[in-house]
Each structure stands twice: as structure tokens, then as C-alpha cells.
Amino acid sequence: MNPDLMESLGRILGDRLGTSDAIRAQHGSGESFHPPDPPDAVAFVDSTAEVAAVVAACAEHETPVVPFGAGTSLEGHVNAVRGGVCIALGGMTRVLHLSQEDMDCRVEAGLTRLGLESELKGTGLFFPVDPGADATLGGMVSTGASGTTTVRYGTMRENVLGLTVVLANGRVIRTGTRARKSSAGYDLTRLFVGAEGTLGIVTEVALRLRGVPEAVASAVCSFPGLEAAVNAVTLTIQTGVPVARAELLDDVQMDAVNRFSGFEYPIQPTLFLEFHGSPDSVREQSEAVAEICAELGGTGFRWATRTEDRNELWHARHEAYYAGLALRPGARGWATDVCVPLSELAGSIVATRADIDAEGLTAPIVGHVGDGNFHVLFIIDPDDEVEMAKADRVNSRMIDRAIAVGGTCTGEHGVGFGKMPYLAKEHGEALETMADLKRALDPRNLMNPGKVIG
Numbered sequence: 492m493n494p495d496l497m498e499s500l501g502r503i504l505g506d507r508l509g510t511s512d513a514i515r516a517q518h519g520s521g522e523s524f525h526p527p528d529p530p531d532a533v534a535f536v537d538s539t540a541e542v543a544a545v546v547a548a549c550a551e552h553e554t555p556v557v558p559f560g561a562g563t564s565l566e567g568h569v570n571a572v573r574g575g576v577c578i579a580l581g582g583m584t585r586v587l588h589l590s591q592e593d594m595d596c597r598v599e600a601g602l603t604r605l606g607l608e609s610e611l612k613g614t615g616l617f618f619p620v621d622p623g624a625d626a627t628l629g630g631m632v633s634t635g636a637s638g639t640t641t642v643r644y645g646t647m648r649e650n651v652l653g654l655t656v657v658l659a660n661g662r663v664i665r666t667g668t669r670a671r672k673s674s675a676g677y678d679l680t681r682l683f684v685g686a687e688g689t690l691g692i693v694t695e696v697a698l699r700l701r702g703v704p705e706a707v708a709s710a711v712c713s714f715p716g717l718e719a720a721v722n723a724v725t726l727t728i729q730t731g732v733p734v735a736r737a738e739l740l741d742d743v744q745m746d747a748v749n750r751f752s753g754f755e756y757p758i759q760p761t762l763f764l765e766f767h768g769s770p771d772s773v774r775e776q777s778e779a780v781a782e783i784c785a786e787l788g789g790t791g792f793r794w795a796t797r798t799e800d801r802n803e804l805w806h807a808r809h810e811a812y813y814a815g816l817a818l819r820p821g822a823r824g825w826a827t828d829v830c831v832p833l834s835e836l837a838g839s840i841v842a843t844r845a846d847i848d849a850e851g852l853t854a855p856i857v858g859h860v861g862d863g864n865f866h867v868l869f870i871i872d873p874d875d876e877v878e879m880a881k882a883d884r885v886n887s888r889m890i891d892r893a894i895a896v897g898g899t900c901t902g903e904h905g906v907g908f909g910k911m912p913y914l915a916k917e918h919g920e921a922l923e924t925m926a927d928l929k930r931a932l933d934p935r936n937l938m939n940p941g942k943v944i945g
Contacts, residue, residue, distance in 0.1 A: 492531040492574075496552040500534060500576070503544045509533040518577040521564035522624075524823040524873050525909065530557060530571035535579050539655055539663060539694040542578060546692065547661025549576050555937050558688040560627030561603060564634060565826045566907030568687050572941035578692060580629055586610050587695065595652060595669055597697045600629025607698075616700040619644035622903065623809060629693045634905035635685030639808070642728070642861030643735040643767065644701065646903070648684050655695035656683055659933040667697060682928070687905055688939040690932045704767035707735075708777050709801040710794035711764070712784045713757040717741060717844060717856075719787045720760040721837040724860045726783050728833060732776050736765035737861030738808050741844065744815060744855035748807045751814035756807065757791065762860075763808045764794075765801075808857075815855045815868045822853075825869040827886050827909075829893035830902025836863050839896070843867060843889045850881040864902035891916075906943045914944070 500508050509515070510532050519529030534545045549556050555575030562569060571577060583601035590596070591614050598607060605625045607618050622631060622638035630636070632654065637646035644650065653667025666679040683690055714720035724737045739762055740748065746758045762784070766776040773796070781792045795801050816824050831839050840856060847854045847867070858865030867889065869882040890900045890913050900913040915922055926944050929936070
């Protein structure tokens, strides 16, 4: 890397500039199967001002910058595919503002989801977006994260009030307000949500918080087939039951969970559900869903309100990724996702399961079925070209089906470089408009280059 740039970064960061092979390798990949691409150096920043100074120095020397949070992304978002400087935001964990009355907060981008949860203890508030991993909130903004609670509380797009962003030239802007709505100008906040660091680096996040529900109940129910399980959730949504979580694990995933965590659930497609509200409303919701499940062949419906009982039910869901990997020790996980209209969800999942079985692959399916999003975890050997080709065929057919029915190639994983080949088919001419925005804000393509649109 340019020695003048290294000297500039040294003045800004002191001994917080990492150049060892181990540090660079650690910051060259996320949790995907994609091979790592280490940066030339890692800048461990401590403030928005430092991020701005590092970005300005890199801009002066036309050097790419790649933001890094917790490294939990799945589509190659943090790989330094063109080298440059990784800006590690994990040390920026301060809560800058918290208002119980207004139910909002402003935090630094390196604070993780569980870190915020800890900070909110005793306030009667919580942040509802739960992607499963303990991702940083800046990373969750950048990928437009969602997860298990989206069906009731929405994605990051609905829960971010504003951002502080460092642009490609080092300029700092603040978007949004603490007001719950605004019609003043372009919605720059949502431009950066889901931009994956390609338009600017998010350093602070203003978030909408929610009141902790008075009562919570969880439930689990097994079904004779995938279609019946999905239809149970679809009917639940259509009848207006405000379910807070609606998760599907197929029979392959349930087998994996039983082996990994020592459970004895039936090896059948299974729904994990959660209800929030008053004690009476939670009971009514649970009873209504139990009836729907029974009508569609669901069996073994059990629900729990005690925290320890609920935690036991959800333990299986939260262990799904690692349980899947344990089906084939030594293999890697290729996690992919699509999202479709609810009316198309059952058909999409059933067709994908048939494709997986026809190719002879090991690949559990997990779905946030309340919002039409489902995931496939291919358990693969990346060095086996035949196996990789089979997984690629299944993935491509799944995405083609989703786009054909008005869905998307990714509901929550984001694009990175893993999903780039499918954007033209999904967006058509609109993809060029995205490229226009990229060129306007980052004319030299220094902000996380090689991602989203290249």
C-alpha cells in the first residue's frame, strides 16, 4: 500500500493500525463459504471523526475502504476484493442518547444487537429486529437486516430514524430526525439502509424502540408436510392474528436440531411461534393459532409462557445454523435466501425442497414464513466442483422462481458479491439508476468496491 497513506493513517490511529497477516485475515471475510480477501491494513477506529479522517486520507490516495462490524454477513460483504483499508467499527460501542419517553436511542455503529439489549435492561424498552447473529447495528443497517420478528415489528428500514454517515470524500452527514414522520426532502436514511457500505460508512444509528410486552407466549407445532405448515402461517396472517414470530424448520433441519441439541421433536416440518401482548390477548392468539394448526394437520401443539420454557423452545431455532453444519463435520455452509409473496411461499419452498433432494444435496430449509422469507443452508465442500455446481443450480432455480412471482433474490442476507448476478433480472433498468447514484456519491468507486453493482 502507498507509504504516504500508511504514514497518514499512522498519524491518525497510532498503534490502532493493524497490518499483520493474522489481523488482515480476520477482517477479510464474513461467515460465508466465499474464500477470504484480506485488506492491506485494518483501521481500528474510535469515533466518527476518525472514520472521516481515515476515509479522507484513503480518498486522497485513491485507496478503497471496506467497513467491518462483527463479520457475521453471508454474501461476501466485508471481503476486500480490491484490497485497501478495512475500517473496523467494533470499538465504537457507545450509547449516545436514550429517551424512555420518546422510545428512541442513538448509538454508535459498532454496538451489537445483544449489547444494546443489555443497555436497555430496566428501561421497559427493547429493540425488536433479531437477525439471529449478534451483529453490529451498523452492519444491520448496511445489509437492511431483519429476522425472526419482522412479521410484527418490521425490518431495519422501519426501525431506523436517522444515521450519521461518512461519505467517500470524508464529509460527514446526518440524515433523518427523531420525529416519527417527515415529508421534508429525499429520504436519505433509507438510501443508506441496505447500501452495504457502497455509498458511505454508517457510524451512528438512531433507532426506534418498542415497549416490552406485558406477556409473551411461545409455541411449537409439527406438521405432516411443508405445504400444511406454511399454509397454517399464511392463514394466521390473513385472519389478523398479530403473531410476533413465525419460524419454519423443515424435517431435515429438525433432524439436525435433535442431534445437535439433544431434543426429541418429531422429524417433521415444524413451526415455532411467538405471541406478544397482554395475558388475555396472548392466550387468545395462541388458542386461535392452535385451532388453525389443528385444521391443517398440525399435532403436538404446545405453548409456554414462563421465560425458561420459552427459552427452551427457541433454543432449537437459534441453534439451527450450527446444527445444520454438524450434519456433515468438516463441510462449509452456503446460506442463501429469497423472499416471495405469501401466496407463493408454500409452492416455492416445496419446489426448492424437491430440487435439493433431486440433486442429492444436504441442505436444511428454515423460513421466516410470516413475511415470505426462507433460507437454504447448503452443507458443502467448496473444493468439490460437482457438488458446488449442484448447489448453484438449486440456488439459481430458487431465485428464478422467486423473481418470476414478484419476489426478490434476497430477503435479508443482502447482495455483497454473492447475489450480484441476479440483480439485473430483478431490477431491470432500475439497476442503472442505482449505478447513477453510486457514481454520484462515489465517483472513483472507493466505497466497498465490487459489491452490489460492482
